[in-house]
Amino acid sequence: MKVNNKRRTVAIGIVVGGLAIVGPTAAMANNLHSAGHGPNGPRMITAQGMSHTDSLKQTAVSSNNERTAFNYFVGKGLTAKQSAGVIGNLDQESGMNPKSNQAGGPGRGIAQWSEGGRWETLKKYANKKGKSAESLGLQLDFVWHELNTGGYGFSDLKKATSIDKAVRIFQDQYEICGDCRFDNRSKAAHAAYDKYAHGGGGTKPKPKPKPGNPKPSKVYKNVWAEAPSYKHRDRSAKVGVLHRGKNYFYCQQKGAGASFAGYHNNWWLKTDDDSGNANVWVNATYVSGGVNDGKIPGVRAC
Known part of the structure; x- marks a missing residue:
């Protein structure tokens, strides 16, 4: 000064x-x-x-x-x-x-x-x-x-x-x-x-795969609203949240239907959430790029 x-x-x-x-x-x-x-x-x-x-x-x-x-x-x-x-x-x-x-x-x-x-x-x-x-x-x-x-x-x-x-x-x-x-x-x-900074989107690093298991692939998509994460695709056992922003997903699979903000989808995406839980499920209504009851483009099936 x-x-x-x-x-x-x-x-x-x-x-x-x-x-x-x-x-x-x-x-x-x-x-x-x-x-x-x-x-x-x-x-x-x-x-x-x-x-x-x-x-x-x-x-x-x-x-x-x-x-x-x-x-x-x-x-x-x-x-x-x-x-x-x-x-x-x-x-x-x-x-x-x-x-x-x-x-x-x-x-x-x-x-x-x-x-x-x-x-x-x-x-x-x-x-x-x-x-x-x-x-x-x-x-x-x-x-x-x-x-x-x-x-x-x-x-x-x-x-x-x-x-x-x-x-x-x-x-x-x-x-x-x-x-x-x-x-x-x-x-x-x-x-x-x-x-x-893993992946540039603020997501947590995924757990290291066990020896002998193939390294899981992941695709980055935008999560447009904070999403609850579940242990199962039937919406049972809510375990955490996935914050808005760029996040990665491993694959997607059909499950129970869910609605949010006027949208509805029965597809679920597997990811690691922002609460520290690995291999949990987030409904596709929270992920940009999809349509009602449709897959998220570019994410493989589980």
């Missing part, structure tokens, strides 16, 4: 358990925060991009929200590496908690948007959409809205070919923090990529 030569900055320190912690004066801290104003106003930042307390430790991350966010950005057209770069930043900022409220500071939501600044814009956006400002889906939509309409490094992010490059771009041009703890963001981004 550059120091204004016309004004002296006074650091104040406290000792906690023998550890000296030095930071800016309270008056200065009140004027510095992450996810500050955008291109049409000043971009104010913090030393850490989080509250001073939270910046000293790794934020607990919601794995379900993290997976949902990763799939969201991949579904919007970002590569798995670019999406992981975004996720690493949001993990560091809030632990992917849409209700995150910065202790002693103005940061709110998954990106720690500033009260009095971009958080107010988000609330207006939420009101226009008729959704809660504290919902994960709305906040992901707002990130995408800002990237597309406000700049925030979107053109550079789309050119990123490595995870760390994507982390750096989103950190510097969207979060706009000071001492951002890049190593934390990078570590979280690489971890997200390892967990969700």
Whole structure:
């Protein structure tokens, strides 16, 4: 951070358990925060991009929200590496908690948007959409809205070919923090990529086939709505969910009929769901490209 030569900055320190912690004066801290104003106003930042307390430790991350966010950005057209770069930043900022409220500071939501600044814009956006400002889906939509309409490094992010490059771009041009703890963001981004990037669609890696068994083939299809998964094709033993986005399937077979959102189908697709269950069944009504009571094109029969 550059120091204004016309004004002296006074650091104040406290000792906690023998550890000296030095930071800016309270008056200065009140004027510095992450996810500050955008291109049409000043971009104010913090030393850490989080509250001073939270910046000293790794934020607990919601794995379900993290997976949902990763799939969201991949579904919007970002590569798995670019999406992981975004996720690493949001993990560091809030632990992917849409209700995150910065202790002693103005940061709110998954990106720690500033009260009095971009958080107010988000609330207006939420009101226009008729959704809660504290919902994960709305906040992901707002990130995408800002990237597309406000700049925030979107053109550079789309050119990123490595995870760390994507982390750096989103950190510097969207979060706009000071001492951002890049190593934390990078570590979280690489971890997200390892967990969700198999096939580029955020699906979990399939179990390794047993020795001597042929390697099962898989076909990637778009799941247009969150789908329940079942152990059997008769809709008994519901076991988990398969999130929206690009997911893989092994094969399909007829079973009990199921209806959803006005569609009906008696074909079921075998996959590994997002709840950690292998070889489960999802009804074809949730998969794009089919017709009522018809097969999903391109997926072999079981």
